[in-house]
Amino acid sequence: xxxxxxxxxxxxxxxxxxxxxxxxxxxxxxxxxxxxxxxxxxxxxxxxxxxxxxxxxxxxxxxxxxxxxxxxxxxxxxxxxxxxxxxxxxxxxxxxxxxxxxxxxxxxxxxxxxxxxxxxxxxxxxxxxxxxxxxxxxxxxxxxxxxxxxxxxxxxxxxxxxxxxxxxxxxxxxxxxxxxxxxxxxxxxxxxxxxxxxxxxxxxxxxxxxxxxxxxxxxxxxxxxxxxxxxxxxxxxxxxxxxxxxxxxxxxxxxxxxxxxxxxxxxxxxxxxxxxxxxxxxxxxxxxxxxxxxxxxxxxxxxxxxxxxxxxxxxxxxxxxxxxxxxxxxxxxxxxxxxxxxxxxxxxxxxxxxxxxxxxxxxxxxxxxxxxxxxxxxxxxxxxxxxxxxxxxxxxxxxxxxxxxxxxxxxxxxxxxxx
Amino acid sequence: xxxxxxxxxxxxxxxxxxxxxxxxxxxxxxxxxxxxxxxxxxxxxxxxxxxxxxxxxxxxxxxxxxxxxxxxxxxxxxxxxxxxxxxxxxxxxxxxxxxxxxxxxxxxxxxxxxxxxxxxxxxxxxxxxxxxxxxxxxxxxxxxxxxxxxxxxxxxxxxxxxxxxxxxxxxxxxxxxxxxxxxxxxxxxxxxxxxxxxxxxxxxxxxxxxxxxxxxxxxxxxxxxxxxxxxxxxxxxxxxxxxxxxxxxxxxxxxxxxxxxxxxxxxxxxxxxxxxxxxxxxxxxxxxxxxxxxxxxxxxxxxxxxxxxxxxxxxxxxxxxxxxxxxxxxxxxxxxxxxxxxxxxxxxxxxxxxxxxxxxxxxxxxxxxxxxxxxxxxxxxxxxxxxxxxxxxxxxxxxxxxxxxxxxxxxxxxxxxxxxxxxxxxxxxxxxxxxx
Numbered sequence: 001x002x003x004x005x006x007x008x009x010x011x012x013x014x015x016x017x018x019x020x021x022x023x024x025x026x027x028x029x030x031x032x033x034x035x036x037x038x039x040x041x042x043x044x045x046x047x048x049x050x051x052x053x054x055x056x057x058x059x060x061x062x063x064x065x066x067x068x069x070x071x072x073x074x075x076x077x078x079x080x081x082x083x084x085x086x087x088x089x090x091x092x093x094x095x096x097x098x099x100x101x102x103x104x105x106x107x108x109x110x111x112x113x114x115x116x117x118x119x120x121x122x123x124x125x126x127x128x129x130x131x132x133x134x135x136x137x138x139x140x141x142x143x144x145x146x147x148x149x150x151x152x153x154x155x156x157x158x159x160x161x162x163x164x165x166x167x168x169x170x171x172x173x174x175x176x177x178x179x180x181x182x183x184x185x186x187x188x189x190x191x192x193x194x195x196x197x198x199x200x201x202x203x204x205x206x207x208x209x210x211x212x213x214x215x216x217x218x219x220x221x222x223x224x225x226x227x228x229x230x231x232x233x234x235x236x237x238x239x240x241x242x243x244x245x246x247x248x249x250x251x252x253x254x255x256x257x258x259x260x261x262x263x264x265x266x267x268x269x270x271x272x273x274x275x276x277x278x279x280x281x282x283x284x285x286x287x288x289x290x291x292x293x294x295x296x297x298x299x300x301x302x303x304x305x306x307x308x309x310x311x312x313x314x315x316x317x318x319x320x321x322x323x324x325x326x327x328x329x330x331x332x333x334x335x336x337x338x339x340x341x342x343x344x345x346x347x348x349x350x351x352x353x354x355x356x357x358x359x360x361x362x363x364x365x366x367x368x369x370x371x372x373x374x375x376x377x378x379x380x381x382x383x384x385x386x387x388x389x390x391x392x393x394x395x396x397x398x399x400x401x402x403x404x405x406x407x408x409x410x411x412x413x414x415x416x417x418x419x
Numbered sequence: 420x421x422x423x424x425x426x427x428x429x430x431x432x433x434x435x436x437x438x439x440x441x442x443x444x445x446x447x448x449x450x451x452x453x454x455x456x457x458x459x460x461x462x463x464x465x466x467x468x469x470x471x472x473x474x475x476x477x478x479x480x481x482x483x484x485x486x487x488x489x490x491x492x493x494x495x496x497x498x499x500x501x502x503x504x505x506x507x508x509x510x511x512x513x514x515x516x517x518x519x520x521x522x523x524x525x526x527x528x529x530x531x532x533x534x535x536x537x538x539x540x541x542x543x544x545x546x547x548x549x550x551x552x553x554x555x556x557x558x559x560x561x562x563x564x565x566x567x568x569x570x571x572x573x574x575x576x577x578x579x580x581x582x583x584x585x586x587x588x589x590x591x592x593x594x595x596x597x598x599x600x601x602x603x604x605x606x607x608x609x610x611x612x613x614x615x616x617x618x619x620x621x622x623x624x625x626x627x628x629x630x631x632x633x634x635x636x637x638x639x640x641x642x643x644x645x646x647x648x649x650x651x652x653x654x655x656x657x658x659x660x661x662x663x664x665x666x667x668x669x670x671x672x673x674x675x676x677x678x679x680x681x682x683x684x685x686x687x688x689x690x691x692x693x694x695x696x697x698x699x700x701x702x703x704x705x706x707x708x709x710x711x712x713x714x715x716x717x718x719x720x721x722x723x724x725x726x727x728x729x730x731x732x733x734x735x736x737x738x739x740x741x742x743x744x745x746x747x748x749x750x751x752x753x754x755x756x757x758x759x760x761x762x763x764x765x766x767x768x769x770x771x772x773x774x775x776x777x778x779x780x781x782x783x784x785x786x787x788x789x790x791x792x793x794x795x796x797x798x799x800x801x802x803x804x805x806x807x808x809x810x811x812x813x814x815x816x817x818x819x820x821x822x823x824x825x826x827x828x829x830x831x832x833x834x835x836x837x838x839x840x841x842x843x844x845x846x847x848x849x850x851x852x853x854x855x
Contacts, residue, residue, distance in 0.1 A: 045615050046771045048811055059810045065615050087807035091776035124800050126792075127783040150769065169610065169769075172593070174779035176769035 006072040015068050022050055022063040025076060032076055033085060033114055035151040035199050037064040041160055044152055049114065051084050052076045060084055082118060089120040095130045095174070096200075097146050105201030107214040111149060130174065137186035140206045140268060141195060145177050148202035154178060154194035161261075164188050178202075192267040196250055196260060207268050208248045212238045219252060224266040228330040232256025233266050246270045311348055321349030328355040423519075424676030426693045430655055432643045432663045433636065434679040437523040442558055444565040447526040455645035456533045457577050467538040471641070473649035475661030479516075480506060480597075480634035481710065481739040483660075483728035486641070490631055492621035493539040499628035503535040503544035504606070504620075507635040508590055508597040510549055511710035512762055513742030516665035516677050517635040521548065521555040524639060525562035529585060531638035533576065534645065536583045539631050543584045546635075547606055550592035559587050594766035598814050599632045601768065612770040613814040636665055657683025660727035664741050670707075671698040671747035683725040686716075690745055701747040705830070709739025711759050712819030714826030715746070736826070751846035752834045756827040757785040763820035774817035777808040781824060791841055798835045802828045 001016040008021075008030055015024040022032050023039070035047035043065050051060035055073035060081065063074075075081070092111060100106040115121075132145040152169070155178060159165040166188035170179035180186040195203045217236035224233045232255055236248035249267050254260045272278060282299030283291040294302075307324065315323035326344040328337045341353050355361075368374050376384065423438050431437075441447045459467050472487030493501060505528060509517035520528060532544040546563075548556055563585050566572045576583050588606055590596050596605040600614035603625045624630025640662060644652045653661040660682035666689065669675045673695030680689065686708065690696065697703050705715045708726070714736040716724070724734055731738040746755060764778040781804055788797050801824065808821040828835060837845055 043615055045813055048771055048773055048813070051811065084807070084811055087803075088772050088811070091772055091780065091807075094776055094780050124803070125780055125783065126797075127780075127787060130779075149772070150775070171769070173764065173767035173769040174775050176775065 004068055004070040006068050006070070006074065008074045009076055013068075017069060018067045020064060021052065021066040021068055021074065024068050025063065030076055032063045033117070034064055035110060035114075035149055036153065038153050038156065038197060041153070041156040044156075047149070047151055048088050049085055051081060053078060053081060085114070086118040086120045089115050089118055090122075090124055092149050093120060093123070094125050095146060096149065097129065097131075099147075103147065103201040104204045104209045105147075105198075105214075109201060110199035132177075135184060136206075137180045137182075137184070138188075138190055138206070140190045140192055140264070141180075141186050142204045142206060142209065143178065143180075144202050144204065147200050148178055149200055150176055150178070151199060153197040153199065154203060157193045157197045158188070162189075162191060162193055164191075167194060190264045190268075191262070192264060193261065196262070196267075205248070205268075207271075208236075211247045212236070217247065221253075223256075223333045224249075224262070225331050226263075226265040226269060229257070230333060231258035231262060231266055233262060235270065246273055307348060311350075322352070324348045324350045325352035325354065326350065328353065330355055330357055422676070424674055424678060426674075426678055428684070428688075428693055429679050430663050430681050431679055432647070432652075432655065433520070433527070433640050433665055434523075434677070435643070436527070437519060439523075441524050441526065442522070442562060444526060444562065444569060447524075451646065452526050452642075453530055453571055453577075455642035456530045456537075456571070458645055459534045459537050460577055460579055460581060464538050464540060467534060467645075470649045471538070471644060473653065474644045475653045475656065475659055476637065476640060476644055477660060477728055478634055479636035479640070479664065479741070481511070481712075481737070483738060486633065486637055489621065489633070490535065490538045492619070493629045493631055494622065495540065497629050499626070500543065501539055501541040501628050502625045502630045503532050503539065503541045504599075504603065504625055504630055504632040505532055505544065505546040505635055505638050506597065506599065506602055506632055507546060507548040507552065508594075508602055509552070509635065509740075510594040510597045510766075511712065511740040511742055512759070513667060513669055513707060513710045513744040514740040515667045515669075516741065518552065518555065519665070519677055520635055520639045521552065521559055525559050526566065527639040527642055528559070528635055529562055529566050529572070531633075531641035532585055533571070533583050534641050535631055535633065535638060537581070539629070541631070542582045543586065545606060545625070546585060546587045547602060548587065548589045549597075550590040553589055556587060556589050563587055593768065594762075595768040595814075595816060598816065601814070602632065603630065612768050655681050657681070657725055657727045657730070659729060664726070664738075666726070666741045666743055668694045668743045668745065670743075670745035671701065671750070672696065672745045673698055680726070683727040683730065686721040686724045686726050686743070689726065689743065690721075694743075694745070697745065697747050699747075701749060703745065704748045704750055705746040705752070707742070707744035707746070707823070709737045710742035711744065711762065712815075712823060713737040713739040714822050715752075715830060717830060737822075749846060751789070751844050752827055752831040753785065753789045753838055754844065754846070756824060757782070757789050759823050759827075760785055760820060763816065767816060767820070771813035771817070773808045774812040774814075774820065777804055777812075777817065778820045780804055781820065788835070788838060789844055791838060791844065793835075793838050795836075795839060798828060798832065801835075 001018050003014050004017045005012055005014050008025055013024060013028050022034060022037055025032050032050045034050040036044040037050060045062040045065045050063040052063045053075040054061045054066065100112060106112065129146065134142060134144045136142050155167040155169065158167045166181040166186055168179050170177050192205060195205045217238050220235045220237050222233055222235060224231045232251055233249050234252050235246045237244050238247050249262065249270050251258060251260050251262055281293045282296055284294040284299055284302060286292050310323050311321045326340060328340050344350050344353050436450050439450060441450055468487050468490050471490060476486045477483040478486060507517050507521065528546060532546060536544050546559060548559060571577060572583055572585050574582050590605055593611045596602045596611040598613050599620055600616065601611045604614065605611040606625060620630040620632050622629055656662050663679050663681050665677050665679050667677050672690060675694060678693050690706065703718045705717055706721060707713055707715050708731055716734060716736055720734055724730060726738060728738045760778060760781045764782040767774045767778045769775040781801060784797055784801055787793060805821040805824040808817045812818065
């Protein structure tokens, strides 16, 4: 699309024609508030928070559904707009429990932030709030209905994003609730994406809730070790009496190949880190042949000496490094595997390098040899019109590259956004 | 079943065949039925659209959009099939006109649908009845089956090469699906929530195809426009408001009922002469002119008020669906406001925040207020709530709830104040218990 020029708050902006106003503004550093708008998911225009004034249009317009065209003039902050947003928040807070001090989302809640920004500080209503009991949908997912603001991010991310369609809307009007496919329970792969996209504390995680306040956590970026997809993951790490513990995993800055996506394993599978059975100190075999805990310095020095002895000597028929072999891991990062092979070639002086997928991957690599440009990247897979999959179970083995099921365009759109 | 009423001032166009057994196809034909469709088939699409434009027929659903213009927006060429959609989801409180059409003259709806189909080049028309009209569906379905049997519907209608199919459907009981895009969602088997516009239905409508969606009364009027000729039809009404309108007059009048009167007919005359005046010799307090979503009018505001879209609009209300609700001096306006908002609270689809939450808080506040637990600040709060719903909701349902509320508070503030200080409702017969 050709670029068009339009005016926002007196500033001239340029964007391709047809760009959503909210996106064009965000790119230009003009933040427009929204609950229901979520990049990559279908448009809702339901929360009415992103209302802006467009010149020559009688009513306030939603920036999430307005597309930019040449010469348009918009105002995104004014007394009228601030009042509209404040009134919307006041309406939400009418039924929303003010239990922020004990709410899991307190401190990272979008409704809290908006209330602070637009100053909806006074309660207008004398009547009781509409209270409904919290539900546990699965070991991973809890739903607190009064806190839900019905932004439909969860239903869309589950359906359009994950292609699982386990969440829907039940009832009508003020009685509307998000409803799981199993009636009172959630039958799905428990990826937890719905919890992740929830702007408030309506959907909470069974493994994280009530463990910490968000501001007590440090956020540590790492790469998930469960499969070869290499998703980026941010661990919420909290200080405890005897060190620190991981209390949450997500991808809060939406970077890496996975965007904000994480599968059930990446999101919930970190308890092994603190397992009592986990080997946390190196063991060295003593003279009696029994393994004994040792320091890293001692263990590394010992291993180095032994490797050096093999490399510099003769072992059976093999001379030097040829007597050594290195097996990489397909759940290690590219960087780690690169360093491993470099270590093998330059330090151990061996080309005996392998990994557990030799049987199939080597055959594939041989077949592709001499055909440059035939191997597709993850990003290309996301935009491919069709994918032929032979064997394997993407949901289990490569959750990020789940097999396309019905509705591939939306899934692709989502994954393209992720990529 | 509403009895048929009549008055000498009535100009019977749409209701011409009411009470004459026209639900039977042979009787309908005997009364001149299906001649307009045959004429349209011979004359072609452009002629039909021009005739409708010249007739000044405006949409009877409430917005009053010119029908001919709406039809002309449908693209001539379309990769996707085009559809005609008849909106029979008659749900606006105070309105019961489409009911009579389906009951007495179902073939007029079918004939109008055929003509709309010819005008836009559609091969399929849907007639959608509100869920509560399930018993009328039988009548409608029989009429459709009879029309198929006569060859008026099907592969080649009236012996021509032109195809037109008609499918009937009922809703599941939601006011919201009277909104055109929510109706299309409902018809497609989805949850009845409105769609984002644009695209408008004329471009992307039912199943993604260009769609003309008209109120059932509009569609039933179309064959009469063709039969009378555009000029004669236009001459019946007032400026830019062609023809007649089925006014559903209810409330505190001597002779409530559905009367067909020319557009622009004086509202005062409508109440005092056509409907026999205020019941039991009481005094007129207020009148809701166009269904419960339209702002209330005071007696002094209706003196010279002609009932057409432009004049009622100028008077600060709307002609809406033509449901005239007459309110006498024994009525508590707070209770009336509460009853009105209770409807919209119940019917809000819940899609957007201002309507979902706003209607609920209005209902709660009014319930408590009417029960005598109101404080001065509540009156301002009720007005503040309604003002902040106006124009901010996804679809017009939010406005439909806010508009009348604003009218009641602004025009009857004194009556709200009379409920203060622990005083019970001055008109109280029944007060809903407020939950505090």
